[in-house]
Amino acid sequence: MLVYEKNALSEEIELLVEKYGVDRSSLLQILQDVQRKHNHISDFAQQEIARLLSIHPVEVNSVISFYSFLHSQPQGRNSIKLCQTISCDMAGKQKIEDALTRELGISFGETTKDKKYTLEHTNCMGMCDQGPAMLINDKVFTRLDPEKAVNILKEVE
C-alpha cells in the first residue's frame, strides 16, 4: 500500500468515525461502509479503525471474521451470493451454481482474476418463495434459471 493511499484511507475512516461516533457501537457501520467501498477491510484499515475506536485490532478482526458479509481479504467488485438453503436448493440452486462456476471459471469462495466477480454461497436470504435466488451486491435476483443467471452477470460493471 502506498503512503498516499494509506493517508486517504485514514482520512476516510476518520470521517466515518466522526459520522457514526467514537463508541464501539459504531463499529459495524464503519466496517460495512469500508467493505462497500473497498470490497474488503484491509489490515491497515482494521488497525486504523481500532485506533480511532480505542479497541484492539484483533477485536476488529474478530468481528469481521464473524460476519459473513465482511472480509479481510480483497473481494471482487461484484459479490455474487447464491442462496444455498433448502427452498432455493429444492428449486434448482445446483444448476445455477454449475452455470455460474462454468461461466466464470472459478469455484465458490473464489474471485475472478480480473477482480470483477466473487462467488459465494449464502444462507437463506428470504426469497424462498421465488427461488433460486441470488444477491449481486445489494440487488436481489429471483426465479433464476441457468441462462438468466449468466445473462445477469453480463449486466454488472
Next chain:
Amino acid sequence: MAKENNPRIPVSQQPFQVQKPEDTTAIGGTISIEVNEKKVSVPFGTTILEACKENQIHVPTLCHHPDLCVAGVCRICVVEVDGMRTLQTACTFPITSPIKIHTSTPMVRKARRHIIDLLLSEHYGECYSCFRNENCELQTLAKEYGVDSYTFGHITTPKFDVDRSSASVVRDMNKCILCKRCVRTCIDLQEVGCLEALDRGHETHVGTFLDKPLAEVICINCGQCINRCPTGALRANDPSDQIWNAIDDPKKHVVIQTAPSPRAAIGEEFGIEPGHSFTGELNSALKRIGFDKVFDTNYTADLTIIEEGTELLNRLKKALVDKDESVKIPQFTSCSPGWIKFIEHFYPEYLDYLSTAKSPQQMFGAITKTFYAQEAKINPADIVTVALMPCSAKKFECNRPEMDSSGFKDVDYGLTTREMAKMIKEAGIFLPEMPKSHFDDPFGDASGAGLIFGATGGVMEAALRTVYELVTGREVPFKNLNITPCRGFEGIKQASVKLENCVDAYKFLEGVEVKFIVAHGTANATKVMEMLKKGELNDVHFVEIMACPGGCLGGGGQPIPTSEEIRTKRAQAIYAEDESLELRKSHENPHVKLLYEKFLTEGPCSEKSHHLLHTHYTKRGKFIS
C-alpha cells in the same frame, strides 16, 4: 481485579448488574433456596456456583476462572432449576428469587457427559504426551465423569500448526477447547488484547490479529494466558532439553540463579499447599541435578536497588538542583520484562521515564560472565547461565539482542518454575524431602529486600529501605522495616514518605515528600500511564509496575492453577522469609559492597556499570505490519 465493569468487554461477559445488598440481614437481603433438597439461605445476587460452593456441593467448571469475568460458554456447570425448561449455567445465574436447584439429575449428568465427550472429540493428542498430564482440567473432568471411550470419536490429525514463533509462549490450538479464558485474560485482565475468537460456527478458534504468529503481534509475553489455560493449548517455550545438554557437557560450566518467587511456589508442583518456600531444598536439588553453581538472584536484586536507587537520586538532583527539564520524573521500574514490552508497544513515547537499570536476571548474567568468570578463572565462553524465573517474558528478555554486554549472551536460558519442577522430577528427586543447603559464593548472601521483589510493591519497599537511609542516614520509619503501604494486592497503591534531616549530600531533598505508586497487572499499568499522560503524576517520584497480577509470584511461569488466594499465600511465604533474615537492606549486602570495591570501582551508575548493568529500550509501537 477484573470485577468492575469494563466498557471494552461485551455485556455478556460483564459481571451481573444485580446489586448485592450491603446488609444481608435486611429484608430481601438473603434468599432462601433449595439445593438438592437442602434448604439454605444465600445473599441476594449470589450465583448458583457460589451458593453451591458455600454448601460443599461440587459443580464442575471449565470456562469459569476466579480472576476473570464470566463467560458461560463451556456449559459444563449446567444445573436444573425448577420451573425452567432448559438447564442453567451455575457460574452465570444470579439468585434473585427463591429457586430450587438440582445439581445431579440424570439430565444434568448426561448433558455434562455429552459436553466432555464433545470436547474430547476435538481435543487433539493423548494425555501422556502432554505437559499438562495430571494437571489438566479437561482430563480431571473426564476422570470425574468416568469417560472410558471416545463416544463421538477423537480427532486424529491436527488442524492447526503449533505456533512456536514466540520466545516465550507456545500456542497449540489443537488442544484448545475454546473456553476463552486466554481471551479474557489478554483483553480484560491484562488489557493487552492480542488474542480473540476468530471466525464463526465450527470454524471458531482463538487467534491473533489476522492469525499472525505470536511473535509478530503485540504480545507482551506475560504468560498469564498460560496460567489460566485449562488444557495444554498454551505453554511456555521450554529450554530444558538444551539445559540438560549443557549440564551433560563436561566442558560447560553451568550456573543457575534462582528468583524468590519460584522458590515460594515450586512446592505446589510437588503437591504441597501454596505458601511454603523451598529455597534450601531447591539448592540441594539443583546441585544434585548437576548445576555447577547455584546463585541467588536476590543478590542482583540488591544490585538493582543500588543502581536504580542511585539513578533516582541522580534524576531528582538534576531536576531539583540543576533544573534540568529534560529529566523525566517519575522514574518507572524496569525489572518486569512483560511491563517493558508493554510500554514499548503501547506507550513508546514514554520510554525515557523507565529506569535504565537492567532487571536482576540480566544483571546477573552480565556479572557472571565478567566478574565471576574473572574471579573463578573460567573462560566466559564456557559458562552457561540459566535463570530460574517465575516468568515467561524472561525468556524473551534474555534473547533481546542488546543483552550481550558481557561480550556473550548474558543469560542463556530462562527457565520457568514449572519447567524446573519437571527437570527435578526427571532427575528422580522429590523436592520437599531434600536436605537444605546454602547458595554458592561469591553471590551467596542476599538481603530480604531482594527477596521481596517477588511480590507487587517489593521493589518499591526495597528501594525505599535503601534510598531513605542513604538520604537521611536513618532506617525507614516503619516497624520492623515492613513498609506496609507497599504491600497487598490492591491494583494501584499510592503512598509517600517525608525526607527530613537529610545528610549533607542530599540536603536538596530536605522536606521533600517522596511520593510513589505501585501497580501490578498491565490493566492497572494502563491506568497509571493514562494518569501520566494527563499530567496527574507530576508530583510523583517513583512508580513500580509489574506486568503480572500480584507481581512476580503470579508470573506466567508459575505453577498452575493461580488465583488470588494462591497468590496471597505465596506472598506470605515471601514476606515471612524476608522477616526471618538478618540482612534486610540492599545497601548492606556485603557481597554487593565487595563487587563495587573490586570490580565496579567507579561506583553505581558509573560508565562501567552503565555498560554492564544498564540497557536501552526499543520504540515498538502498536502497528502490526
Next chain:
Amino acid sequence: MENNLDNNKKRTGPVLFSKYTRGEGIKKALAMPREDVLFELKSSGLKGRGGAGFPTSTKWMLVAASTASKKFIVCNADEGEPGTFKDRVLLMEYPELVFDGMVIAGYTIGAKTGIVYLRGEYEYLLLQLEEYLMKMRDDNLLGKNILSKEGFDFDISIRLGSGAYVCGEETALIESLEGHRGEPRNRPPYPVNTGYLGFPTVVNNVETLASVPHIMQKGGDWFRLIGTDKSTGSKLLSISGDCEKPGVYEIPWGTTITELLQFVGAQNTKAVQVGGASGICIPKRNFDRHLAYEDIATGGSIIIFNESRDMLHVLQNFMEFFVEESCGQCTPCRIGNTKLLEGVKMIRSGEFTFSYINALKDLGKSMQVASKCGLGQSSPNAFISILENFKDEIFFHNGYGRK
C-alpha cells in the same frame, strides 16, 4: 439493473393485511395514558411473533416500569430462519404498521430511540425505508412532540446486519448493535433489564410490532376474538417448497396443516417443515395438527416437501446451515451440530451403526437443554424429528449405502 422480486402476497387477512391508515394507531395510543395502552395490549393476548411467544405486554410492562435514564425499542428485522420472508413483505408494503408500532412502543415504555436491525441481505430495502422515515418526520409522526403530544420525542434509526443468522437471537442482536461478535449473552439478566448499552430494551419481531397499531385502533378484545383461546390474533406464514402458490399468507391461529396445504395448492405432500430449520418436521399422519402456541408454535416458516423429496438431503441441508451459522461460543452447539452433520453423512454413505445414531439423538436432547441460546436448543429438532418420522425412508427403503 433492478431488483426483480415481487412480494407474492397471497390474500387479505384478518389483521395485518386488513385496512389501516398511517398514524391512526399512534393517534389512538397517544390519546390514552400509558397504562391503558398496556392494558389494551394485555387484553389482546399478543405474544411474540418471532417464535418464542413471550407475552408482548409483559415485556413492555417490565421496561415501562423501569426508572432507567434511557430505554430502547429494537425492531428485530433479522429474519434469517430458512423459509421465512414475511418481514420483508411487511417492511416493503406495510412500513406504516411496523414504524407506527415502534412509535407506540416508544410512547408506552418511555423510550426515545427506536432501532431497526435490518438483516444485511435486505439492504435493498434500506433506501425506501429511510425515505419513509423522512416522511414520518415531515408529518410529525417522528421527532419532537409527536402529534403535538407534549414531551413525547421519539425517532427511529436503521442499522444493518452483516450476514449472521444468530443475530436474530435478541441478545446476539444487541451484541451486534454494540459492535461485538453476534454472540448471545447469558440470561438472566434479560434485555428488559440490561439490554442495548446496558439499558432496558424491548426487542420485538417486525410482525409483533406491526400487530400493535391494529390492536390500538380496533381494541384488544377485537384482536382476541381472532385465533384460539391461547393463541390470539393472526399469523403471517411464509410458505415455500412444493406447492402451486408459495408466498405470504395471513391466517388466524389454529389453522391446520391440511387446510393450509389446500389453499396453497400442494399435492402429494409427504412432510411439512414448520418453523424453518430450527422447527420440526411434520409427517403426513400429523397434518391435522394446528398451528398455535399450544400445538405447533412457529415463527411462520412453512416448507412443503412432496413425495419426490429425499428427506436425508433436506436434513443435511439444515445441519450444514447450523454448522455454519452457530456462533461457535458454546460447546454443545459448536461441536454438537458438527457431530449431527457427520451422522447424516454417515447415514448417506451407509457407514453407520444404529447405536451411534441413537447416541447422536441422545446428544441432540442434551443440546436442547444445555445450549446457551435458542439456536443450539432448537438445531437438533430437525435431526430428531426427521430421523424419527422418516425412519423407513431413510434407513430401510433405499437399503444401506444409499448413493
